[in-house]
Amino acid sequence: MSADTPPLLEVDDLCVEFRTRRGTIRAVNGLSYTLHEGETLALLGESGSGKSVAAQAVMGLLDTPPAHITRGSVRLRGEDLLSMPPEHRRAARGTRVSMIFQDALTALNPVLTVGDQLSEMFRVHRGEGRKAALARAVALMDRVRIPAAARRVHDYPHQFSGGMRQRVMIAMALALDPEVVIADEPTTALDVTVQAQIMRLLKQLQDETRMGLLLITHDLGVVAQAADRITVMYAGRTVESAGAEDLYTRPGHPYTRGLLDSVPRLDRMGKPLVPINGAPPLPSSVPTGCAFHPRCPRAEPRCGREAPPYHTLSTAGHRSACHFAEEVHRAPVG
Amino acid sequence: MPPLAEAAPPLLQATALTRHFPITEGVLLKRRTGAVRAVDGVDLTVHPAETLGIVGESGCGKSTLASLLMALDRPTSGSVVIDGQDPFSLSSRELRTVRRRVQMVLQDPYTSLNPRMTAGQIVGEPFAIHPEAVRKADRGRRVDELLETVGLDPTHRDRYPHQFSGGQRQRLGIARALALGPRLLLCDEPVSALDVSVQAQVLNLLQELRRDLRLACVFISHDLAVVQHLCDRIAVMYLGKIVETGTREQIYTTPRHPYTRALLAAAPVPDPRRRAADDEHLLEGDLPSPASPPSGCRFRTRCPHAREQCLVEPELRTRDGADHPTACHFPITRRNA
Numbered sequence: 001m002s003a004d005t006p007p008l009l010e011v012d013d014l015c016v017e018f019r020t021r022r023g024t025i026r027a028v029n030g031l032s033y034t035l036h037e038g039e040t041l042a043l044l045g046e047s048g049s050g051k052s053v054a055a056q057a058v059m060g061l062l063d064t065p066p067a068h069i070t071r072g073s074v075r076l077r078g079e080d081l082l083s084m085p086p087e088h089r090r091a092a093r094g095t096r097v098s099m100i101f102q103d104a105l106t107a108l109n110p111v112l113t114v115g116d117q118l119s120e121m122f123r124v125h126r127g128e129g130r131k132a133a134l135a136r137a138v139a140l141m142d143r144v145r146i147p148a149a150a151r152r153v154h155d156y157p158h159q160f161s162g163g164m165r166q167r168v169m170i171a172m173a174l175a176l177d178p179e180v181v182i183a184d185e186p187t188t189a190l191d192v193t194v195q196a197q198i199m200r201l202l203k204q205l206q207d208e209t210r211m212g213l214l215l216i217t218h219d220l221g222v223v224a225q226a227a228d229r230i231t232v233m234y235a236g237r238t239v240e241s242a243g244a245e246d247l248y249t250r251p252g253h254p255y256t257r258g259l260l261d262s263v264p265r266l267d268r269m270g271k272p273l274v275p276i277n278g279a280p281p282l283p284s285s286v287p288t289g290c291a292f293h294p295r296c297p298r299a300e301p302r303c304g305r306e307a308p309p310y311h312t313l314s315t316a317g318h319r320s321a322c323h324f325a326e327e328v329h330r331a332p333v334g
Numbered sequence: 335m336p337p338l339a340e341a342a343p344p345l346l347q348a349t350a351l352t353r354h355f356p357i358t359e360g361v362l363l364k365r366r367t368g369a370v371r372a373v374d375g376v377d378l379t380v381h382p383a384e385t386l387g388i389v390g391e392s393g394c395g396k397s398t399l400a401s402l403l404m405a406l407d408r409p410t411s412g413s414v415v416i417d418g419q420d421p422f423s424l425s426s427r428e429l430r431t432v433r434r435r436v437q438m439v440l441q442d443p444y445t446s447l448n449p450r451m452t453a454g455q456i457v458g459e460p461f462a463i464h465p466e467a468v469r470k471a472d473r474g475r476r477v478d479e480l481l482e483t484v485g486l487d488p489t490h491r492d493r494y495p496h497q498f499s500g501g502q503r504q505r506l507g508i509a510r511a512l513a514l515g516p517r518l519l520l521c522d523e524p525v526s527a528l529d530v531s532v533q534a535q536v537l538n539l540l541q542e543l544r545r546d547l548r549l550a551c552v553f554i555s556h557d558l559a560v561v562q563h564l565c566d567r568i569a570v571m572y573l574g575k576i577v578e579t580g581t582r583e584q585i586y587t588t589p590r591h592p593y594t595r596a597l598l599a600a601a602p603v604p605d606p607r608r609r610a611a612d613d614e615h616l617l618e619g620d621l622p623s624p625a626s627p628p629s630g631c632r633f634r635t636r637c638p639h640a641r642e643q644c645l646v647e648p649e650l651r652t653r654d655g656a657d658h659p660t661a662c663h664f665p666i667t668r669r670n671a
Binding site for chain 2: 046047161162192194196218221223224244258262263264265266267269273274279
């Protein structure tokens with residue numbers, strides 16, 4: 001990609017606050033990432049890390065109040081989504097950026113057939129007639145490999161299995177050929193054999209459309225199998241970002257390293273797990289300085305005072321927000 | 335398995351265990367029109383100090399099996415023997431004594447702890463039901479010991495569940511399960527509700543307890559990596575039946591049932607250098623409904639090797655001498671792998 005074309009999606013220093021009567025909660029506190037065409041970027045984080053709020057902010061799904069975007073920018077091919085007039089923003093939603101939710105059963109309307117919901121996209125956004133739109137819906141269901149699409153288009157969401165329902169969600173997200181698809185825990189509710197099918201489908205569709213895929217998940221396995229690049233979030237902030245192989249083989253942040261050491265792996269039978277002490281902080285009480293310092297095995301007094309800046313590590317595009325990033329990066333894994 | 339454990343009588347044994355839930359139609363005159371065959375002829379044995387993993391996807395019947403093994407639910411047919419006794423033939427008083435020996439850790443530490451009870455009350459509650467277990471005067475001290483055993487601070491005994499993190503709550507659940515000094519702990523998805531960074535803490539705790547207290551464990555999970563990490567032996571379940579059992583090495587390195595192999599192939603390895611290049615072993619389709627499972631081999635509708643013979647139900651049986659039974663007419667061998 002040439003240097004002067006702006007990247008597909010660029011999020012810079014995004015901050016999201018929830019202002020409630022009981023106080024202000026900073027859910028996202030300085031998140032930055034860049035997503036290119038045809039690329040899969042994983043946003044990896046545990047509960048409360050702000051990964052889903054960040055996605056909703058990009059989609060423009062947060063209600064104000066209580067949510068306020070206090071800082072930062074979200075640029076789609078150079079155009080700032082946050083400063084766009086609301087009607088332009090609405091037009092972009094679904095057509096240029098779309099989203100796949102975790103729980104298809106609650107994300108789909110239970111009293112409308114799948115065909116109604118899919119064809120609505122074409123009727124509302126493209127002004128197509130009922131019949132033409134329904135034919136499009138069938139074609140779309142074929143595309144996400146739902147068997148007997150012509151018949152099943154008249155079924156209701158509850159008549160589909162979990163995996164098939166998630167395919168319907170994917171069909172809906174892809175209906176209008178968006179440039180960016182945000183998938184928020186797309187396989188968390190599914191069984192492992194069905195998860196593998198869905199991840200394979202997403203990859204095939206990405207190869208066909210060159211869409212940029214933002215994969216939001218807590219699952220280190222899914223990320224390793226699907227992502228080109230990874231941004232690790234902790235307590236609302238990016239703590240590390242790197243290419244997938246780089247991040248797993250030479251992590252530059254103690255949190256990333258801790259995650260890798262704490263997950264049981266089929267290929268390392270019986271190897272002892274090294275857990276991270278404590279628990280992730282609540283967004284309402286994020287520790288000062290480096291938010292990870294109370295759980296960090298190599299924390300020093302300064303970690304509680306100074307928020308670490310981003311250090312660029314030896315490999316291209318590898319950044320870590322740790323005072324000791326270089327040392328962590330150099331230490332062998334495993 | 336060590337020969338010593340083999341010689342000792344089993345702590346828990348299930349024979350041809352079956353649980354069907356009737357499906358009825360009609361409001362006033364209920365007619366039985368079918369049955370969900372949640373557990374359908376399961377045999378298993380757990381020896382003292384042994385850990386058995388039961389792995390399977392949602393709907394395979396693993397949680398129904400758990401409640402049968404704990405005598406919380408009556409089987410349609412078949413039997414459970416806990417420590418030499420049939421829990422369903424006992425009086426409620428005798429059953430209570432048997433229950434002291436087998437205890438359960440539940441999945442969700444958010445809903446399985448009473449929010450109005452303090453940590454100390456939760457962990458001490460088993461003594462109210464089994465007053466003979468510990469003398470009244472010693473109970474406070476015992477609760478403190480239990481909290482310490484699971485890595486909680488005994489000075490926090492007056493806190494309520496919401497004041498603990500998810501991982502600490504699961505520790506409370508474990509302390510409660512240990513209160514009566516059980517010989518077997520049945521854990522139903524004990525870490526699925528926890529964050530990745532916290533899961534390892536609880537897994538390590540379970541491993542220590544099992545070693546230090548010589549506990550037997552039945553560990554039920556959908557996560558093959560978790561089961562494999564903790565268990566000596568593993569049973570793979572599909573639609574109410576066990577399709578393969580073996581040591582963890584056997585299950586992982588030489589799976590014999592195509593379903594086991596598919597589960598292994600589908601589990602994402604957290605290493606980008608080991609991306610699943612071949613889709614060969616990935617399954618198509620979804621799990622059939624346990625209300626109308628396929629005839630013959632239940633896996634045949636998704637099995638890449640299904641043939642006519644698979645219309646006949648395969649038995650779970652051992653081949654070529656190894657203690658590694660599988661229920662498949664065409665098990666994977668080294669030659670055809």
